[in-house]
Amino acid sequence: MARSSRQGREELVMRIQMALNLATKKEAERLISIFISVLEDTLVDHLAEDGYSIKLGGLGKLMVHHRPSKRRKIGFSGETREIPPTRKVKFLSLGKLRELESIGIDQSAIPD
Numbered sequence: 759m760a761r762s763s764r765q766g767r768e769e770l771v772m773r774i775q776m777a778l779n780l781a782t783k784k785e786a787e788r789l790i791s792i793f794i795s796v797l798e799d800t801l802v803d804h805l806a807e808d809g810y811s812i813k814l815g816g817l818g819k820l821m822v823h824h825r826p827s828k829r830r831k832i833g834f835s836g837e838t839r840e841i842p843p844t845r846k847v848k849f850l851s852l853g854k855l856r857e858l859e860s861i862g863i864d865q866s867a868i869p870d
Contacts, residue, residue, distance in 0.1 A: 801847055808845075816853030823848050
């Protein structure tokens, strides 16, 4: 069953609090907020650079990808339009996450 993003964040806060032996949940929440803010600012500063990436240990890699403009045929009308260029920030999972992407893999078979 799907869990809400709030429950996921609360679990993350709890795990960080335990891992770093922090006194309160507020300290863990503040650490998460600071990390996300710094990560976002770094990506925003490098949005103009195609291929810029940040590797986060065994978790994954965030990459800036620029897509050129394209000409596409539009559904029922049949007219051709120019699709403007875009840039995306992609996430590529690494480590355990990547190994577990396939549904057929038994999670207990992966060593911790």
